[in-house]
Amino acid sequence: MSPKELRAKIAKGEFTRPTAGECPGYIQMNMVALPKEYAKRFEAFAKENAKAIPVLEVIHEGHHSSILAKGADILSEIPKYNILRDGVVVETVTDITPYYQPDLVFFLIGCSFSFETALIENGMPLRHVDQQKNVAMYRTNIALKPVEGFSGEMVVSMRPIKKEKVADACVVTSHFPRMHGSPIQVGYPEMIGIQEISKPDYGDAIEIKADEIPLFWPCGVTPQNVITSMKLPFAITHAPGHMFVTDKKDSEYYE
Numbered sequence: 001m002s003p004k005e006l007r008a009k010i011a012k013g014e015f016t017r018p019t020a021g022e023c024p025g026y027i028q029m030n031m032v033a034l035p036k037e038y039a040k041r042f043e044a045f046a047k048e049n050a051k052a053i054p055v056l057e058v059i060h061e062g063h064h065s066s067i068l069a070k071g072a073d074i075l076s077e078i079p080k081y082n083i084l085r086d087g088v089v090v091e092t093v094t095d096i097t098p099y100y101q102p103d104l105v106f107f108l109i110g111c112s113f114s115f116e117t118a119l120i121e122n123g124m125p126l127r128h129v130d131q132q133k134n135v136a137m138y139r140t141n142i143a144l145k146p147v148e149g150f151s152g153e154m155v156v157s158m159r160p161i162k163k164e165k166v167a168d169a170c171v172v173t174s175h176f177p178r179m180h181g182s183p184i185q186v187g188y189p190e191m192i193g194i195q196e197i198s199k200p201d202y203g204d205a206i207e208i209k210a211d212e213i214p215l216f217w218p219c220g221v222t223p224q225n226v227i228t229s230m231k232l233p234f235a236i237t238h239a240p241g242h243m244f245v246t247d248k249k250d251s252e253y254y255e
Contacts (some may be wrong), residue, residue, distance in 0.1 A: 001022070016084075020126075025250055026096055026249060027114040027248050029108040029111055030109040032236075033044075033074075051218050054177070054179070065244075072244075074106050083165050084228070084235045087232060099236060105235070110179040113135075115176040115180075119172055128204065134199035134202075135157045136205060140193045142156075155240075156217060158214050159215070160212040170215075180219070183215045189214060
């Protein structure tokens with residue numbers, strides 16, 4: 001499927017699973033929607049923490065993309081969304097049209113799913129893609145730089161990589177800085193506050209074999225973690241692993 005075909009299926013409710021491995025070669029985005037009164041401060045916060053929250057498009061008016069997937073409707077073309085009130089996920093839905101209000105500002109944020117094709121093409125198969133699972137994601141103790149009341153800790157995604165390919169994975173992903181870039185940690189989950197790697201905070205548990213090392217990348221679920229810790233009155237995010245698939249090729253973001 002092309003990204004446009006996939007988004008059409010999503011809008012019809014025919015595709016609601018995680019998007020890892022879908023539309024290889026096209027970038028995928030995290031999404032955060034905040035009331036206007038918080039948006040400017042969040043944008044400044046994201047700029048100061050761009051490795052974890054690399055914003056690629058901001059939709060100040062309406063709810064259609066004009067850069068990453070021209071005309072795509074952010075309200076219905078993401079497989080699942082989380083509705084947060086006072087920092088708590090109160091509902092997960094497949095269409096946020098009933099929750100839309102004109103003062104919402106939408107942020108589309110780079111996602112590590114976007115460099116997975118490059119990893120696979122360079123001889124690094126990904127177990128969650130092969131098994132059609134969601135990627136494993138963890139809260140960490142990595143503090144973000146606070147800006148104008150926004151603060152919190154980073155969330156990371158984990159991919160097991162063969163020991164002899166770890167350096168290759170770091171190099172390949174470093175060429176995608178707007179998709180989180182190189183790993184933030186290699187091989188020592190306890191150093192970033194992860195005590196039980198078999199129990200991710202988001203997504204699915206992924207086996208790590210004896211000849212593999214877990215690599216951890218900053219994750220676009222970080223804003224949801226921040227919103228939760230700050231207890232913001234209202235926000236909408238993508239559900240972890242259920243991304244906005246764009247019309248932009250990953251090659252356009254290779255640096």
